[in-house]
Structures are given as C-alpha cells and as structure tokens.
Amino acid sequence: MTATQQQLELVSVTKRYGVTVAVDAIDHKFQPGGYACLLGPSGCGKSSTLRMIAGHEGVTDGAILLGGADISYLSPAKRGTAMMFQNYALFPHLSVIDNVAFSLKMRGDDRSGRLRKAGEMLELVDLSALGDRLPDQLSGGQQQRVALARALITRPQVLLLDEPLSALDPFLRIRMRGELRKLQRELGISFIHVTHGQDEALALADEIVVMNNAVIEQAGSARIVFNAPKTAFVAQFIGGHNVIALPQGRFAIRADAVGLLHRGMGHLQGSILAVEYQGAHVSVLARVAGDQDISALVPEATFFNDPLNPGDQVGLTWDDANLHKLTA
Numbered sequence: 001m002t003a004t005q006q007q008l009e010l011v012s013v014t015k016r017y018g019v020t021v022a023v024d025a026i027d028h029k030f031q032p033g034g035y036a037c038l039l040g041p042s043g044c045g046k047s048s049t050l051r052m053i054a055g056h057e058g059v060t061d062g063a064i065l066l067g068g069a070d071i072s073y074l075s076p077a078k079r080g081t082a083m084m085f086q087n088y089a090l091f092p093h094l095s096v097i098d099n100v101a102f103s104l105k106m107r108g109d110d111r112s113g114r115l116r117k118a119g120e121m122l123e124l125v126d127l128s129a130l131g132d133r134l135p136d137q138l139s140g141g142q143q144q145r146v147a148l149a150r151a152l153i154t155r156p157q158v159l160l161l162d163e164p165l166s167a168l169d170p171f172l173r174i175r176m177r178g179e180l181r182k183l184q185r186e187l188g189i190s191f192i193h194v195t196h197g198q199d200e201a202l203a204l205a206d207e208i209v210v211m212n213n214a215v216i217e218q219a220g221s222a223r224i225v226f227n228a229p230k231t232a233f234v235a236q237f238i239g240g241h242n243v244i245a246l247p248q249g250r251f252a253i254r255a256d257a258v259g260l261l262h263r264g265m266g267h268l269q270g271s272i273l274a275v276e277y278q279g280a281h282v283s284v285l286a287r288v289a290g291d292q293d294i295s296a297l298v299p300e301a302t303f304f305n306d307p308l309n310p311g312d313q314v315g316l317t318w319d320d321a322n323l324h325k326l327t328a
C-alpha cells in the first residue's frame with residue numbers, strides 16, 4: 001500500500017426499495033489497493049451495494065467514505081470511483097478509441113489530449129491496434145477490455161466491476177480473470193468485483209465479502225473464508241465443506257479433511273450413497289445417522305488402492321483440529 005491509496009469504508013449502509021430491504025446496515029472497511037470480491041447468491045444485495053458505492057443508486061441510510069471523506073452524496077464522476085458494467089454498455093456507434101475517451105469528452109478535455117490518454121489506456125489493455133473498430137467488430141473478451149479501459153481512463157481510486165466475466169464463455173472467463181488480477185496488481189488501485197461464483201472469488205480475491213439476505217455474513221482473506229467459514233451458509237455457499245451436527249453443536253469440515261475407513265468405527269458410521277470420479281479426486285457421499293449426508297474428497301490414487309462402492313458400510317474419520325464451530 002502506498003500513501004496515495006485511499007480506503008473505502010461502508011458505515012451502516014442501508015438500501016431500501018419501497019418495503020424491500022436490499023442492503024441492511026452493512027459495515028466494512030475494504031483493504032486499500034486490494035482485490036475484493038462481493039460474493040453471494042442472486043438477490044442478496046451485492047449489486048445494490050456496488051451501485052451505491054458508484055453513486056448510481058443513493059444510500060437510504062448510512063455513509064460511504066473514501067479516504068475518510070463522505071462521498072455518499074457526490075455524483076458518480078466526482079467520487080474517485082469508476083464502474084465497469086456486466087454488459088459493458090459500450091456505445092455501438094462510437095469507435096473503440098472514442099468509447100474509451102468518452103468521459104474525458106464529457107469533462108471537456110480537448111480532442112488531442114483525449115485521444116492521447118485513450119491511446120495510453122488501450123495500450124494498457126493491449127488493444128492499441130483496434131482503436132478504429134466499432135464495438136460489434138470485437139470479440140467478447142476484447143469488448144470487455146475496452147470497457148475496462150473506458151472505466152480506468154478517469155484514474156479512479158476504486159474500480160467497481162459488476163459480474164464482469166458472466167458474459168464470457170468458460171475458457172475466456174478463466175483467461176480474463178487472470179488478466180483482471182494482473183491489471184489490478186499493476187495499477188495498485190482497489191478493485192471491488194461482484195460475483196455469485198465462489199471459484200471466481202477464491203481465484204481472484206485478496207478479500208472475500210460474503211453476503212446473504214442483505215447483510216455481510218463473513219469477510220476475510222480467501223483462505224480464511226474457505227478454511228474457517230463462520231456460518232453454515234458460508235460453508236455451504238463457498239463449497240467443498242460439510243456441515244455436521246454433533247452433540248457439541250454444528251461444525252464445518254472440508255470434504256478433503258474427511259477420511260473413510262473400510263473397517264473400524266471412525267467418528268461416525270455410514271453407508272455410501274454415491275461415488276463420483278473427478279479426475280484428481282474421487283468424491284464419495286455417505287449417509288450417516290440422522291439422515292445427514294457427508295462428502296469425502298479422496299485423492300484418486302488413495303481411493304483406487306482399495307475402492308468403495310455404493311452400499312458399502314464405512315467409518316468416517318477426521319482430525320478434530322479441522323472442525324470449525326459454526327455460529328449460525
């Protein structure tokens with residue numbers, strides 16, 4: 001973090017649409033210069049939060065601070081934030097370079113200055129050769145890079161990205177997420193990226209903010225959120241976990257921390273419901289007393305040393321250090 005990076009802070013931010021509470025008094029301090037993902041299911045309030053930070057939506061209550069200053073009531077262009085939209089929202093009749101330069105034109109910059117700065121931005125996203133094209137003459141990935149350049153030309157402190165990869169095919173999505181991460185590191189500004197994909201959040205984020213039902217369920221580094229989910233919702237949404245009810249309470253345990261014993265008791269006994277080959281691992285689902293289903297992710301070589309089949313009785317075992325007590 002350099003001295004010029006400003007911290008974005010949400011203070012009891014609320015958004016109501018009529019009687020719907022879309023965002024309910026959330027507090028969060030984003031890491032300056034970090035890559036944050038707002039993660040959660042559809043309708044949990046992610047986009048409303050992002051739009052309030054951008055200034056495209058007013059706050060009903062609470063405040064948004066950037067570098068300690070209240071920006072809640074500033075116009076979008078005056079906040080030090082910029083937004084990249086899901087559908088990129090490029091102007092179809094403007095060339096790539098004029099799309100990128102658009103906000104400078106609105107600001108009243110002269111044409112030569114605009115084109116020079118837009119040219120620099122196109123270089124940054126590796127599109128210098130395509131400045132004269134129209135948006136519909138570009139691939140999806142190229143359109144996205146134009147949208148990025150157009151957002152970055154205002155030199156924001158915080159770049160806001162609303163489901164930026166959802167319009168791309170799976171292969172391109174993985175490539176573009178690598179490019180986003182690289183760009184964020186190069187620029188050193190804060191990125192706040194809305195997604196409902198846990199893989200995307202784990203791959204990209206320094207910090208994951210998990211939302212559910214208009215509130216923040218948990219925020220922390222990708223590793224902390226994955227390894228120590230606080231609530232059953234986070235454990236289930238982030239994936240790869242079991243939520244187990246034991247006499248001492250409810251716990252999360254990673255599927256790859258559950259071992260299977262062909263003989264012997266283990267912590268719980270169950271019968272195998274399903275075996276799914278996943279390449280590097282085999283996913284084994286077992287049903288234990290109380291109709292709880294528990295999945296174990298076993299390295300494939302270990303599994304095939306002594307394979308199991310549906311209907312087999314097994315003991316399930318784990319190291320208690322891998323159990324994480326859930327608060328809700």
Ligand code: ADP
Pocket residue numbers: 017020021022040041042043044045046047048049
């Ligand atoms: P997400 O981005 O997580 O899918 P949203 O922030 O878009 O969630 O929506 C949160 C809640 O607010 C939902 O119940 C949604 O229906 C509602 N909502 C979002 N935008 C509006 C709007 N403009 N008018 C009324 N309700 C809205």
